[in-house]
Amino acid sequence: MSVSAESLTLRKLPREGKEESQFQIVLRRFLRHRLAVASVAVIVVLFVAALLAPLVAPFPRDAVDIAVATRPGPPGTMSSQGEMHPLGVDHLGRDLFTRLLYGARVSLSIAFIVVVVSELFGVVLGAVAGFMGGWFDTVISRLVEFLLSIPTLPILLITASILIKTEAQLPLPAVATDFVSWMLAAPIQEANKVVVLMAILILLGWTGAARLMRGMALTLRNQDFVEALRAVGASNTRIIFRHIIPNGLAPILVNASLGLAGIVIAEATLSFLGVGVQEPTPSWGNMLSTAQSYMFQHPWLPLIPGIPLCLVTIAFNFIGDGLRDALDPRLKR
């Protein structure tokens, strides 16, 4: 019986060259998740808009239009040169649409850099801790527990206010700050402050990935294929980086996409409280913060950064959901 079953499956399987890779399988399953696909579209549009901000934006980022009579001005306010401010102007007379685009660039850049770096840290530390065990695992696990047990917001507030108000400089290579400055489309001095903010978010943000990866490593290291690798003499580095991490990556991807939403919100929260991204660098958070003072007279003002903020957060969450479903090994095909 089993013999014939074996030959049957053989005939049914695609021939060489047409094999579906694991990536294709995941992609196919992800594409079935409508909301996730729509969310990807939203993120892509926002991304392109943010990337093209210097080209698309109708005004320079910090240009103040003092001739505008009503500040803040509602959408459709005309400038002194007779051009329209599509989303109006803020209390200083700066074009809100322009600042929203640049703000998107800042907010999304922060989210991506922070998530990529912190997941990388978390994955490597978690995998090594889980696989090697011993004192290293104890140190990492206690550190993760410590970081998770302290309330995040006060810590963020304290560290951010100390570092940002003192204009601390991180000892980073010039390439890194140049890169951030390009990502933000902002001058180096502004980028430096954002780098500090990102560092704080990374420092508190790697724990989730580390815990996930440690758990995966703990189960994976007892699998026979790891024993087989030891039996052929594979080094620990090879086992961790070529086998443990690729096998534990699925939940990390989900965690990362949810983390993106979390970081966008965290940045907005800090900026809203005045210790995040500092003026004149625009971010959705500090736009909300300034809008707050005027929102009883001009209720549309907080909606301008608020709606895209909501959209992005929801979109990242849906992408996370879609990834979770697509990567779930229990679901077949």
Place this chain on the structure above:
Amino acid sequence: MAPTVSTAHKDLLVVQNLKTYFPVRSGVFQRVSAWVKAVDDVSFTVREGETFGLVGESGCGKTTVSRSILRLIPTQGGSVFFDGQEVFRLRSQELKALRRHMQIVFQDPYSSLDPRMPVGDIIAESLLIHGVKNRSERNAAVQEMLAKVGLNPYHAHRYPHEFSGGQRQRIGIARALALNPRFIVCDEPVSALDVSIQSQILNLLKDLQREYGFSYLFVAHDLSVVEHISDRVGVMYLGKLVEMAPRESLFIEPLHPYTRALMSAIPVPDPRRRRERIVLKGEVPSPLNPPSGCRFHPRCPIAQEVCGKVEPAFTEKRPDHWVACHLV
């Protein structure tokens, strides 16, 4: 059909007084409070080109023996000589060089292959680790190994989940073969497979042995499988070797009462024949606190007073037939 039972063959693997204990930790400071004596003072040899079967019920330590020999788990004592080299004394580089010659095939074909890696890479990886840098050379070897175990070259691009259990076991064998080893541990290689597939895999293992001349340490709990494939057989009970003999003499004339009980449990495909079934009383004692004297005495049908007091020595009662029992 088996190679002649052969004192003429040279000893390839010599296991002497192997002891593998697992620590039991308890309390706040994780202090070692007791030891599980999974393998306690086991000695045997595997000769060049032969298959040494190791049988025993679950938890008797047979898998632990196989992992200890390959230095995959730490041991508490004893020594293992592979072709004259003492395995437990080797430094990491020497050990890596030795691993080329000692390979393992696992029981569970589902967890023994990395699910995220194409089969070709799984087989090629051991070559890469052992310094075969040339990609086309590795690919050629992969094709050759796949053919040897009865798979097709295009299977190299597929992932393990696309294969059946028997096919995966073939992949596991191909991986073990890739380094051209002289000794392969088969840790219950067929017990997770359908009976019809079992014989295919067993015959494949035998054919490969005939072609390459390597030795097997064949760990199993299925006596008919062991009888089919082994040249010599060791029987383990609770971390100890109780009997060791060439296949014929063990299956025709088992000496140890435990082995006799095991033999009586082999079903005979003849409804008219009544067999004397020796049913052992009780459960296997915990290896955490093994019985005094002969470890088998609480369950032994012929136990006498001495058995509870003095541990029987493992002695050669017949030519090449070793038993640890006072009463044989």
